[in-house]
Structure formats: C-alpha cells, structure tokens
Amino acid sequence: MIARNVFQLVFKILIYLGIYFLVASRLPAFHMALCLSYTAVILLLPIGSNAVRTMIFAFAVGFLVDIFHSTPGIHTAACVLLAFFRANFLNWMVPAGGYEEYMTISFPSMGLKWFVPYMLGLLFLHHFLYFLIDYSSFEQIGMVFLKTILSSIFTFLGIVLIQFGIEPPKRAD
Amino acid sequence: MGSLFRFLYEYRLFFLFVLFEIISFWMVINKNTKQQIAFLNSSNEFTAGIMGVSDAVSGYFGLVQENEKLAGENARLNALLVKSQQTIQKMAMDSIKIPEMLDQYTFIVAKVINNSVSRPNNYITLNKGKLDGIKTGMGIISPQGVVGRVMVCSDHFSTATSLLHSKMLISAEISRIHSSGSLKWGGNDPDRANLEFVARHLKPKVGDTVRTSEFSNILPEGIHVGVIKKISLKDDATFYNIEVDLATDFSSLNFVYVIENKLKAEKDTLQFQTTGQTE
The missing domain is CATH 2.40.10.340 (Rod shape-determining protein MreC, domain 1)
Incomplete structure (x- = not known):
C-alpha cells in the first residue's frame, strides 16, 4: 500500500516536471508573466510530509530547474523559501478539526477558501524572490512587483489546469 | 552542550532554510561574476x-x-x-x-x-x-x-x-550618415534596443537603417540590426537617445x-x- 503511494507520488512529480520543461516553460504571456508550474511538485506534496525532507527536496528541484535555465541559484533560493513558508502556512491554516488522513492539497478536497490563499500566497513569495534576484536591483522594483503578481496568477491557473488534467477529482460517493 | 543540540534540533527547519539560502545566493553571486561552472549550464x-x-x-x-x-x-x-x-x-x-x-x-x-x-x-x-x-x-x-x-x-x-542581455554591447552604425555607436538592450521590450553614443552634432532621422559597423570584432560589417523608431535629445546631453526597432524577432x-x-x-x-x- 505504502509502496504504491510512493510510486504514485514519484510518478506525479515526474509528470509535473515533464509538463513544465516541455510545455509550461515555453509559455511567457506577453513577455510579462511566466508559468513556473514546477512549483506544484513542492506545493502539492501530501500534507503530512516531513518539513525537513520537503526542504531538501525543494532544494533539489530548484537546482534541477536552475541547471535547465542556466540560472544557478535563482530558482533554488526561491524554492527553498517556498518550502520554508509552506511548512509555516500549513501550521497557520489548520482547518477547524485539524487535517484529516484523506485530505490532499487540491481545491475539491480543501475548498476554495483554503486552497486559493494557500496557493497564491506561497506562489507570490516564491515569484517575488525569483524576480527580485533575477533583476537584482531595487530600481526596477515596480517591474518586479508587476511581474510577480501577473506570474503568480498565471502559474496558479497553470497548476490548477494541470492538476485537473492528471488527477481528475473523484466523484463523492 | 546538550541544550545547544536540543536548540539546534528544535529549529532545524529554520537552520536548514538559512543554510540552503546561503548556498543558493553563493551560486547566484558566483554566476554573476563569471558563468564558468560548466555543469550548471544549459549547454550540458x-x-x-x-x-x-x-x-x-x-x-x-x-x-x-x-x-x-x-x-x-x-x-x-x-x-x-x-x-x-x-x-x-x-x-x-x-x-x-x-x-x-x-x-x-x-x-x-x-x-x-x-x-x-x-x-x-x-x-x-x-x-x-x-x-x-x-x-x-x-x-x-x-x-x-x-x-x-x-x-x-x-x-x-x-x-x-x-x-537581449544587460551586458551585451554591439558596435552598430547608422548607415545613411556612417555614425557609429553601441547597441544595448533596454531591458523590457524584446523588440527594442537603444543606440548609445551618437554625438549631438550628427543628424539621425526616424526610419534610418542601423547596421553592424566595421569596428565589431565578432560580426561582419553591414549586418542588418534594425530601424530607428524614436530619437530624443536633452538640452544638456552630449549624445542622442535613440530607440531602435530590432529586425530580429527574438521570440521566434x-x-x-x-x-x-x-x-x-x-x-x-x-x-x-x-x-x-x-x-
């Protein structure tokens, strides 16, 4: 049972990364917004995942993406920040009655009220650090904010679409 | 000593976070001085x-x-x-x-x-x-x-x-009046770049063609760069602000x-x- 879950998780992670590298990374909208949908593999990990292991995993994912884009360190820094705040967000946003065994991070399972702030909040932090390092100047801070906001929304929509595509919500019986 | 370890263990997530961020920023800074780490590159x-x-x-x-x-x-x-x-x-x-x-x-x-x-x-x-x-x-x-x-x-x-890189300079000239300058990308619009160091006594016009100049060591002379889109000259400036519409469509x-x-x-x-x- 557990082996099967692990297998499923690894498989999903590979699909998310594959979609990012092959499709989403080539989708800049109007030269303004990027779809950094690889963040899904960190954001959508099971709720009970160990925070330290999540962070090591995020470091590895960021490093891989950095190699792909020839941008050493930028994605890694943003991913590690994402993993750190994910652990905190999960603690702050405990729903009434606590997390249940069956809950997964998706909007049919957690509801819009939980899912949207969780995703957009974390994506905003990740994208903000990414663009801040990428521009590495405070002169263009307006541009950094604009790109961060637009890209967060774009990435959010991308992740929701991909999630619906590869894990269609099961009908409640 | 034991309490120190307990403290470290208690906040292990935070320390790991700080450690990883230090490693990432070290990579960022190293890359900015010179991108020579061969395997950290998309040409691998x-x-x-x-x-x-x-x-x-x-x-x-x-x-x-x-x-x-x-x-x-x-x-x-x-x-x-x-x-x-x-x-x-x-x-x-x-x-x-x-x-x-x-x-x-x-x-x-x-x-x-x-x-x-x-x-x-x-x-x-x-x-x-x-x-x-x-x-x-x-x-x-x-x-x-x-x-x-x-x-x-x-x-x-x-x-x-x-x-389209902040450190990239190309020697270019306005072919009609043979006045050369440096072409540099402004940073936002992939269709526009700025032609710098064109002195104010020259008379460039909107619509003039910009080509690579013979001073360039890497490119042959006369390769098409683009067309002048906008010219402005401040009263106290030595050089024109020239915006060039790039001929190359970088997105395709x-x-x-x-x-x-x-x-x-x-x-x-x-x-x-x-x-x-x-x-």
Whole structure:
C-alpha cells in the first residue's frame, strides 16, 4: 500500500516536471508573466510530509530547474523559501478539526477558501524572490512587483489546469 | 552542550532554510561574476537533450512560417550569389589577390533549442558545439538580423548571450550618415534596443537603417540590426537617445548562423600590441 503511494507520488512529480520543461516553460504571456508550474511538485506534496525532507527536496528541484535555465541559484533560493513558508502556512491554516488522513492539497478536497490563499500566497513569495534576484536591483522594483503578481496568477491557473488534467477529482460517493 | 543540540534540533527547519539560502545566493553571486561552472549550464548534454526533444515537438507548429522565411532567405542569397559572381569576375581581371579577405567569415548553421525573451538577461542554447567548430566569442546572426554571441560550448551544444542581455554591447552604425555607436538592450521590450553614443552634432532621422559597423570584432560589417523608431535629445546631453526597432524577432528564433571571423586572432593581437587592450 505504502509502496504504491510512493510510486504514485514519484510518478506525479515526474509528470509535473515533464509538463513544465516541455510545455509550461515555453509559455511567457506577453513577455510579462511566466508559468513556473514546477512549483506544484513542492506545493502539492501530501500534507503530512516531513518539513525537513520537503526542504531538501525543494532544494533539489530548484537546482534541477536552475541547471535547465542556466540560472544557478535563482530558482533554488526561491524554492527553498517556498518550502520554508509552506511548512509555516500549513501550521497557520489548520482547518477547524485539524487535517484529516484523506485530505490532499487540491481545491475539491480543501475548498476554495483554503486552497486559493494557500496557493497564491506561497506562489507570490516564491515569484517575488525569483524576480527580485533575477533583476537584482531595487530600481526596477515596480517591474518586479508587476511581474510577480501577473506570474503568480498565471502559474496558479497553470497548476490548477494541470492538476485537473492528471488527477481528475473523484466523484463523492 | 546538550541544550545547544536540543536548540539546534528544535529549529532545524529554520537552520536548514538559512543554510540552503546561503548556498543558493553563493551560486547566484558566483554566476554573476563569471558563468564558468560548466555543469550548471544549459549547454550540458542532459538538459540540452531534453530541450532538443521538446523543440523537435514544438518545431512542427511553426513549419509554415519557417518555410516562408527560408524561401525569402533563399531568394536573398540567390541575388547575393549572382552579385558576388560578378565581383569575382571583375576581380579575376585584376592582378591583386587577397584570398584571406575574400573568405574572412565562415558561417555555421545551427538551430535554437532554447530561448527566452522575458528575463532581464536572456540566453540562447544552440544544437551545435565544439565538435562542429563553434568557439566561445563567435557572433550569431539570423536571416533577419543580429542575434548575439557564443558564451560557453560543450561538445554538441553551446549557450550564447542574446542581444537581449544587460551586458551585451554591439558596435552598430547608422548607415545613411556612417555614425557609429553601441547597441544595448533596454531591458523590457524584446523588440527594442537603444543606440548609445551618437554625438549631438550628427543628424539621425526616424526610419534610418542601423547596421553592424566595421569596428565589431565578432560580426561582419553591414549586418542588418534594425530601424530607428524614436530619437530624443536633452538640452544638456552630449549624445542622442535613440530607440531602435530590432529586425530580429527574438521570440521566434529558429535557425541561426554562427559566424567565425578567421582574422579575429590577428586583429586582436595587433590591437593588443598597440594598446594593451582587447575588445
């Protein structure tokens, strides 16, 4: 049972990364917004995942993406920040009655009220650090904010679409 | 001692976070001074392989436009061929022969397999490398105009600095009045760049063509760069602010030519001997 879950998780992670590298990374909208949908593999990990292991995993994912884009360190820094705040967000946003065994991070399972702030909040932090390092100047801070906001929304929509595509919500019986 | 370890363990997540961020920023800073860590680069075989697959798929969607471009390019080259044959015939009558000057440049066709336009510093990955004769520092043009300069090569792939890069400068001139300046990207719009250092006594006009100048070491003279879109001159400024509409459509780069300048080493050595500086 557990082996099967692990297998499923690894498989999903590979699909998310594959979609990012092959499709989403080539989708800049109007030269303004990027779809950094690889963040899904960190954001959508099971709720009970160990925070330290999540962070090591995020470091590895960021490093891989950095190699792909020839941008050493930028994605890694943003991913590690994402993993750190994910652990905190999960603690702050405990729903009434606590997390249940069956809950997964998706909007049919957690509801819009939980899912949207969780995703957009974390994506905003990740994208903000990414663009801040990428521009590495405070002169263009307006541009950094604009790109961060637009890209967060774009990435959010991308992740929701991909999630619906590869894990269609099961009908409640 | 025990309580120290307990403290460290208690906040292990935070310490790990700080440690990882330090490592990442170390990588960022190192990269900015000089991007020489070979494996941290999209020209390595693994990532370039993935990008090659991805490009093979997406390449099909642009076939129509690509065909049109190639047909246009063919027509232009045919015209050029005719012209150069005439020149050669004329030259044959002359007794002076300068073979090195005649084929100073060789062209290597390469395909762009990764490209970005929306970042402040953009890079291009090409599917040719050292084994195909590509070396660091060679210039790159597309059928439409100037593209950039090769930065790092592996055996089969190479990464290049696009013109859309904050540190990239190209010597260009306004062909009508032969006044040269430096072309530099402004940082936001991938269709625009600024032509700097055009002195205020000159009279550039909107619509003038900008081409590479003979001062450039990496690109041949006369490669199309773009057309002047906007000119402004502040009262106290020495130089014009000139905005150039770039001819190259960076968002749809596909086939490019990497240019080898056979006389570059000779020119560099000579310049170095006289001034102690290289370009």
